[in-house]
Amino acid sequence: MRNLLTLRSISAPAISVAALVATAAVTAGIATAPATFTTAAPAAKLVAADAETNLSTISAQGDNIRYQGLTVRIPAAGEGVQAAAQSVSGETSITVSRAADGSVVVKTETETETADEHAEAQAVNATAIRPAAAKTCKDAAYALSGWKLPSFKWYYNPAGAPASVRSSAAASISAATTGLTKACGQKSLKLVPSYGGSTSAGVQVGAAGNCTGNDGRNVIGWRAGSGKWLGMTCTYFKTIKGKKTVTGTDTALNTQYKFFTSTKKCANAYDLQSVVLHERGHSLGLNHVSQAAHASAVMTPALSACSVGKRTLGLGDYKGLAAMYGVR
Structure with a gap:
């Protein structure tokens, strides 16, 4: 509106x-x-x-x-x-x-979820499929933030990674990022993210939940955040001839929470790949959709502990990205 x-x-x-x-x-x-x-x-x-x-x-x-x-x-x-x-x-x-x-x-x-929705979501175990899985490739709803990336070269800063995922985090983050390009048997998007490698450049997201600046590099990494957030993304854009173009986007993962990359023995931890895929959606210009009405979408606002159900885009998530970037 x-x-x-x-x-x-x-x-x-x-x-x-x-x-x-x-x-x-x-x-x-x-x-x-x-x-x-x-x-x-x-x-x-x-x-x-x-x-x-x-x-x-x-x-x-x-x-x-x-x-x-x-x-x-x-x-x-x-x-x-x-x-x-x-x-x-x-x-x-x-x-x-x-x-x-x-x-x-x-x-x-x-x-936010209602108390009932939250209790139901947290009851999902690590081997369960995503909520409303039957609608995953049928629900075409999406919402846009209004900006686009001209290209998406990204870097990973491993500093501060929790010991439980230190050796597997890079692969999980890469899988989530690659997962942006296709879904539900649809054509691949024209925008193809490219990995620039490991970097010592800092993630420009502060521990308290503040965007600290834009160095023009798209970095994802770790932060011992003091706020109650799993992941936080700061995206900068410039308006040129009426169109919003991203000039930098960084994502921080909060080590105050537990993350996992393998579903074995999950205990009150959160799937790294699912968190990253959601945050990547923000970077590319997707906005939230209703948790209650579109539970199968990656761009719903909440994620349950021990669930691996949102490691891939739903149809609506894909449709939103296709509307912005086109398909091959």
Whole structure:
């Protein structure tokens, strides 16, 4: 939905124009502050991107915008950033973009399971098929975030990997990433991810659930996160001729939770491949679909412990990617 709510001006103590341009652009590492942009430019305004986004739930402090434990820096004009965090019972995301007139457009989303849905999901054991498996290749529902990757070369930083998956994590992450290209007997997507190898470059996702910057490299790795998230993805994009193009996307996996790559002897752990496939969907431009209505989709917001049921895309996940990237 694109209905905009009434604009709300931010008082000078909360956000200054100079700070928005110079500090947000340079510190975030996603742009160089335009030399011609001065304090005489229009005052920054928070704008809700849809009717579901309640600006009163957002905290704007200096160059940062916070929502439900997630923090992003306000980007430069024509650019944007999304923080999306998957938890054991749902997901939270905030997307912030900045228009040429100074408007800071914000979209928030919080999706959680009901108590009954969560209890049912957690009862699924490691050998079970995905929920509503009969619908996996029949349910064509999907939702889009509005951006695309021009290409997807990615890197893995193994630092901090839990001992239980240290030797198998790279293969599992690679399988999840490769799994983005096909599903349900359909044609392969034109976009083909390529692995750039192991890297020491840091994952630009902070422990507290904050997007820390954009170095232009697409890195996945580990973080001892203090927030209640299994995986978190920070995606940066730039609007060019009305189209949003990704300039960098990083994913952190939270070592405060247990992960597994083999289904043997699972005890309150989460399938690494399933978590990564979901986070990769965010990077490529997929958004969430209803947990209750589309339980078989990878892009539902929650994942049950010990379930390997979402290691492959559902038809709707695939259809969404095909709509953006085309097929061979």
